[in-house]
Amino acid sequence: MVDRNLRTTARWLRANVELRTLVSLALAISAVWAFAELADEVIEGTTRNLDRDVLLMLREPGSLDDPLGPAWLEEVMRDLTALGGVAVLTLTLVAVAGFFMLRKRLGSTAYLFAAVGGGLLISTVAKELFDRPRPDLVTHGSYVHTASFPSGHSMMAAVVYLTLGVLISRVLPQRRQKSYVLAIAVLVTVLVGISRVYLGVHWPTDVLAGWLAGLAWAFICVLGARALARRGHVEREADEAGASNEPVASARR
Secondary structure, three states: OHHHHHHHHHHHHHHHOOHHHHHHHHHHHHHHHHHHHHHHHHHHOOOHHHHHHHHHHOEOOOOOOOEOOOHHHHHHHHHHHHOOOHHHHHHHHHHHHHHHHHOOOHHHHHHHHHHHHHHHHHHHHHHHHHOOOOOOOOOOOOOOOOOOOOOHHHHHHHHHHHHHHHHHHHOOOOHHHHHHHHHHHHHHHHHHHHHHHHOOOOOHHHHHHHHHHHHHHHHHHHHHHHHHHHOOOOOOOOOHHHHHHHHHHHHHO
Protein backbone atom coordinates (compact mmCIF):
# COMPACT_ATOMS: atom_id res chain seq x y z
CA MET A 1 0.00 0.00 0.00
CA VAL A 2 2.82 2.40 0.89
CA ASP A 3 4.70 1.56 -2.30
CA ARG A 4 1.58 2.23 -4.35
CA ASN A 5 1.08 5.62 -2.71
CA LEU A 6 4.72 6.53 -3.34
CA ARG A 7 4.41 5.56 -6.99
CA THR A 8 1.22 7.58 -7.31
CA THR A 9 2.89 10.60 -5.72
CA ALA A 10 5.92 10.26 -7.99
CA ARG A 11 3.69 10.10 -11.08
CA TRP A 12 1.79 13.19 -9.94
CA LEU A 13 5.02 15.10 -9.38
CA ARG A 14 6.35 14.14 -12.81
CA ALA A 15 3.09 15.23 -14.45
CA ASN A 16 2.55 18.49 -12.55
CA VAL A 17 5.92 19.76 -11.33
CA GLU A 18 8.96 20.48 -13.50
CA LEU A 19 12.20 18.89 -12.37
CA ARG A 20 14.00 22.22 -12.82
CA THR A 21 11.52 23.86 -10.48
CA LEU A 22 12.13 21.23 -7.81
CA VAL A 23 15.90 21.58 -8.21
CA SER A 24 15.72 25.38 -7.97
CA LEU A 25 13.54 25.16 -4.87
CA ALA A 26 15.88 22.64 -3.25
CA LEU A 27 18.93 24.79 -3.98
CA ALA A 28 17.24 27.92 -2.65
CA ILE A 29 16.28 26.15 0.59
CA SER A 30 19.79 24.69 0.92
CA ALA A 31 21.40 28.11 0.46
CA VAL A 32 19.11 29.68 3.07
CA TRP A 33 19.86 26.86 5.51
CA ALA A 34 23.62 27.19 4.91
CA PHE A 35 23.43 30.96 5.43
CA ALA A 36 21.56 30.49 8.72
CA GLU A 37 24.12 27.95 9.94
CA LEU A 38 27.01 30.22 8.97
CA ALA A 39 25.42 33.24 10.64
CA ASP A 40 24.98 31.22 13.83
CA GLU A 41 28.65 30.22 13.79
CA VAL A 42 29.72 33.83 13.22
CA ILE A 43 27.57 35.08 16.09
CA GLU A 44 29.05 32.45 18.40
CA GLY A 45 32.56 33.45 17.35
CA THR A 46 33.65 29.99 16.20
CA THR A 47 34.83 31.31 12.81
CA ARG A 48 37.12 33.98 14.30
CA ASN A 49 40.37 32.02 13.93
CA LEU A 50 39.59 30.90 10.39
CA ASP A 51 38.71 34.46 9.34
CA ARG A 52 41.89 35.80 10.89
CA ASP A 53 44.17 33.15 9.35
CA VAL A 54 42.81 33.60 5.82
CA LEU A 55 43.03 37.39 6.03
CA LEU A 56 46.63 37.30 7.26
CA MET A 57 47.55 34.71 4.64
CA LEU A 58 46.79 37.31 1.97
CA ARG A 59 49.29 39.81 3.43
CA GLU A 60 53.04 40.02 2.92
CA PRO A 61 54.90 38.43 5.86
CA GLY A 62 55.66 41.06 8.48
CA SER A 63 53.59 43.78 6.77
CA LEU A 64 49.88 44.04 7.48
CA ASP A 65 49.62 47.10 5.22
CA ASP A 66 50.85 45.30 2.10
CA PRO A 67 48.61 42.77 0.29
CA LEU A 68 50.28 39.64 -1.03
CA GLY A 69 51.74 39.92 -4.53
CA PRO A 70 52.92 42.73 -6.81
CA ALA A 71 51.41 46.22 -6.87
CA TRP A 72 49.56 45.58 -10.13
CA LEU A 73 47.63 42.71 -8.52
CA GLU A 74 46.22 45.06 -5.91
CA GLU A 75 45.09 47.39 -8.70
CA VAL A 76 43.44 44.47 -10.50
CA MET A 77 41.59 43.57 -7.32
CA ARG A 78 40.30 47.12 -7.02
CA ASP A 79 39.02 46.87 -10.58
CA LEU A 80 37.33 43.56 -9.80
CA THR A 81 35.75 44.81 -6.59
CA ALA A 82 34.23 47.70 -8.56
CA LEU A 83 32.15 45.11 -10.47
CA GLY A 84 30.17 44.67 -7.25
CA GLY A 85 29.84 48.39 -6.57
CA VAL A 86 26.70 50.47 -6.91
CA ALA A 87 27.80 52.34 -10.04
CA VAL A 88 28.77 49.28 -12.09
CA LEU A 89 25.80 47.21 -10.94
CA THR A 90 23.40 50.03 -11.77
CA LEU A 91 24.97 50.50 -15.21
CA THR A 92 24.74 46.75 -15.87
CA LEU A 93 21.14 46.64 -14.71
CA VAL A 94 20.14 49.54 -16.94
CA ALA A 95 21.95 48.00 -19.94
CA VAL A 96 20.17 44.65 -19.58
CA ALA A 97 16.85 46.41 -18.95
CA GLY A 98 17.41 48.22 -22.25
CA PHE A 99 17.95 44.84 -23.92
CA PHE A 100 14.56 43.63 -22.71
CA MET A 101 12.93 46.93 -23.64
CA LEU A 102 14.25 46.57 -27.20
CA ARG A 103 12.58 43.16 -27.27
CA LYS A 104 9.38 44.82 -26.03
CA ARG A 105 9.38 42.70 -22.87
CA LEU A 106 8.04 45.16 -20.34
CA GLY A 107 7.12 42.39 -17.90
CA SER A 108 10.68 41.02 -17.85
CA THR A 109 12.05 44.55 -17.40
CA ALA A 110 9.78 45.26 -14.43
CA TYR A 111 10.57 41.87 -12.90
CA LEU A 112 14.28 42.53 -13.29
CA PHE A 113 14.11 45.77 -11.29
CA ALA A 114 11.89 44.13 -8.66
CA ALA A 115 14.30 41.20 -8.24
CA VAL A 116 17.37 43.40 -7.84
CA GLY A 117 15.52 45.83 -5.57
CA GLY A 118 14.43 42.95 -3.36
CA GLY A 119 17.99 41.70 -3.09
CA LEU A 120 19.24 45.16 -2.16
CA LEU A 121 16.61 45.40 0.57
CA ILE A 122 17.59 42.02 2.01
CA SER A 123 21.28 42.97 2.00
CA THR A 124 20.60 46.27 3.77
CA VAL A 125 18.39 44.70 6.42
CA ALA A 126 20.88 41.87 7.06
CA LYS A 127 23.75 44.30 7.56
CA GLU A 128 21.72 46.30 10.07
CA LEU A 129 20.59 43.14 11.84
CA PHE A 130 24.02 41.53 12.31
CA ASP A 131 26.02 44.79 12.55
CA ARG A 132 29.38 43.00 12.41
CA PRO A 133 32.46 45.26 12.54
CA ARG A 134 34.84 45.37 9.59
CA PRO A 135 38.23 43.64 9.87
CA ASP A 136 40.65 45.72 11.93
CA LEU A 137 43.73 43.52 11.50
CA VAL A 138 44.85 44.97 8.16
CA THR A 139 44.68 48.22 6.25
CA HIS A 140 41.59 48.49 4.07
CA GLY A 141 42.30 48.68 0.35
CA SER A 142 38.89 50.14 -0.47
CA TYR A 143 36.56 52.69 1.09
CA VAL A 144 33.84 51.18 3.30
CA HIS A 145 31.11 52.71 5.43
CA THR A 146 28.63 49.94 6.27
CA ALA A 147 28.63 46.84 8.48
CA SER A 148 30.58 43.76 7.42
CA PHE A 149 28.16 40.80 7.48
CA PRO A 150 27.10 39.77 4.93
CA SER A 151 29.32 41.25 2.23
CA GLY A 152 27.12 43.64 0.25
CA HIS A 153 29.40 43.54 -2.80
CA SER A 154 29.38 39.74 -2.84
CA MET A 155 25.67 39.44 -2.26
CA MET A 156 24.63 42.10 -4.76
CA ALA A 157 27.05 40.70 -7.34
CA ALA A 158 25.35 37.32 -6.90
CA VAL A 159 21.88 38.87 -6.98
CA VAL A 160 22.49 41.06 -10.02
CA TYR A 161 24.77 38.91 -12.17
CA LEU A 162 23.11 35.57 -11.41
CA THR A 163 19.60 36.98 -11.83
CA LEU A 164 20.59 38.73 -15.06
CA GLY A 165 22.32 35.57 -16.23
CA VAL A 166 19.22 33.48 -15.60
CA LEU A 167 16.84 35.95 -17.24
CA ILE A 168 19.07 36.35 -20.29
CA SER A 169 19.71 32.62 -20.63
CA ARG A 170 15.96 32.01 -20.61
CA VAL A 171 15.59 33.76 -23.96
CA LEU A 172 18.61 32.07 -25.58
CA PRO A 173 17.75 28.99 -27.65
CA GLN A 174 20.95 26.95 -27.41
CA ARG A 175 22.27 25.19 -24.34
CA ARG A 176 25.81 26.36 -25.12
CA GLN A 177 24.69 29.97 -25.02
CA LYS A 178 22.83 29.48 -21.76
CA SER A 179 25.84 27.78 -20.17
CA TYR A 180 28.20 30.52 -21.33
CA VAL A 181 26.08 33.34 -19.90
CA LEU A 182 25.60 31.57 -16.57
CA ALA A 183 29.31 30.69 -16.35
CA ILE A 184 30.28 34.35 -16.84
CA ALA A 185 27.77 35.40 -14.16
CA VAL A 186 29.22 32.89 -11.68
CA LEU A 187 32.82 33.84 -12.51
CA VAL A 188 32.23 37.56 -11.96
CA THR A 189 30.40 36.87 -8.68
CA VAL A 190 33.29 34.74 -7.38
CA LEU A 191 35.95 37.26 -8.41
CA VAL A 192 34.13 40.12 -6.66
CA GLY A 193 34.01 38.14 -3.42
CA ILE A 194 37.68 37.18 -3.57
CA SER A 195 38.65 40.81 -4.17
CA ARG A 196 36.82 41.91 -1.00
CA VAL A 197 38.88 39.57 1.18
CA TYR A 198 42.13 40.39 -0.63
CA LEU A 199 41.59 44.12 -0.04
CA GLY A 200 40.99 43.44 3.65
CA VAL A 201 37.53 45.02 3.81
CA HIS A 202 35.68 41.79 4.63
CA TRP A 203 36.19 38.66 6.63
CA PRO A 204 36.04 35.48 4.47
CA THR A 205 32.80 34.41 6.17
CA ASP A 206 31.24 37.76 5.21
CA VAL A 207 31.86 36.94 1.57
CA LEU A 208 30.63 33.37 1.90
CA ALA A 209 27.46 34.62 3.55
CA GLY A 210 26.98 37.15 0.76
CA TRP A 211 27.33 34.43 -1.88
CA LEU A 212 24.85 32.16 -0.09
CA ALA A 213 22.27 34.91 0.41
CA GLY A 214 22.63 36.12 -3.16
CA LEU A 215 22.42 32.58 -4.52
CA ALA A 216 19.27 31.87 -2.51
CA TRP A 217 17.61 35.05 -3.76
CA ALA A 218 18.64 34.33 -7.36
CA PHE A 219 17.01 30.89 -7.22
CA ILE A 220 13.88 32.39 -5.68
CA CYS A 221 13.82 34.85 -8.58
CA VAL A 222 14.12 31.93 -11.00
CA LEU A 223 11.05 30.32 -9.45
CA GLY A 224 9.19 33.62 -9.65
CA ALA A 225 10.12 34.08 -13.31
CA ARG A 226 8.84 30.62 -14.20
CA ALA A 227 5.58 31.18 -12.36
CA LEU A 228 5.04 34.54 -14.08
CA ALA A 229 5.97 33.06 -17.46
CA ARG A 230 3.15 30.53 -17.16
CA ARG A 231 0.73 33.44 -16.75
CA GLY A 232 2.22 35.36 -19.64
CA HIS A 233 3.63 38.22 -17.52
CA VAL A 234 7.28 37.36 -18.23
CA GLU A 235 8.91 36.13 -21.43
CA ARG A 236 8.76 32.36 -21.75
CA GLU A 237 11.95 30.34 -21.91
CA ALA A 238 13.25 29.73 -25.42
CA ASP A 239 12.62 26.24 -26.78
CA GLU A 240 15.98 24.87 -27.85
CA ALA A 241 14.44 22.02 -29.83
CA GLY A 242 12.00 24.34 -31.55
CA ALA A 243 14.74 26.81 -32.38
CA SER A 244 16.98 24.12 -33.84
CA ASN A 245 14.14 22.79 -36.04
CA GLU A 246 13.15 26.21 -37.36
CA PRO A 247 15.82 26.39 -40.13
CA VAL A 248 14.79 22.94 -41.30
CA ALA A 249 11.15 23.95 -41.49
CA SER A 250 12.05 27.09 -43.40
CA ALA A 251 14.16 25.13 -45.86
CA ARG A 252 11.28 22.77 -46.60
CA ARG A 253 9.12 25.70 -47.59
